Amino acid sequence: GAGVSQTPSNKVTEKGKYVELRCDPISGHTALYWYRQSLGQGPEFLIYFQGTGAADDSGLPNDRFFAVRPEGSVSTLKIQRTERGDSAVYLCASSFSASGGVNEQFFGPGTRLTVL
């Protein structure tokens, strides 16, 4: 069966540009998560969606970062006025729910963002 997919796999952009990163979760998963993994670090939580709404966006580093999930499936992470410090691998994960016995998070392969 299809896992979590993310596009593009690699994105190179220039400082100051706008980028969008896409995540397709596993079908039927209502919870979706974004994490950011900087070089040499573990993934760090950015935002969590339950359905269409962002239930927790406390990990977004500043207001240049925004994410949407308008139909409760595909999600897009949007970064405005990119900075070199935004360079990282952006990971998406999904799960059936956020709590209880079916909350294992399945991760996508990530999008490697490089800001020149």
Added chain:
Amino acid sequence: GNSVTQMEGPVTLSEEAFLTINCTYTATGHPSLFWYVQYPGEGLQLLLKATKADDKGSNKGFEATYRKETTSFHLEKGSVQVSDSAVYFCALRSGGSNYKLTFGKGTLLTVNP
């Protein structure tokens, strides 16, 4: 807040050697503990988990025991294979935000034939 500290790598072993990767944690409440593995070119995969003290998680010959008294969740395998070469992440989930995983920095394991 929650945090995870794991043994820094890289770790290089010969095939059939014994593996230990140390992991300790700080958490509010009663965390669930996890080991994730990232094989070259692939996404993070859950390797094993434990949800309460003294539980032992196991999978693919790997084991880890939830030790509340030492706040540890060390990963062990008795005989590693070349195919175990990967980055291993210790993680926890706890507190009111129990959907949010907190990860350690990862340990790169290389197993030589």
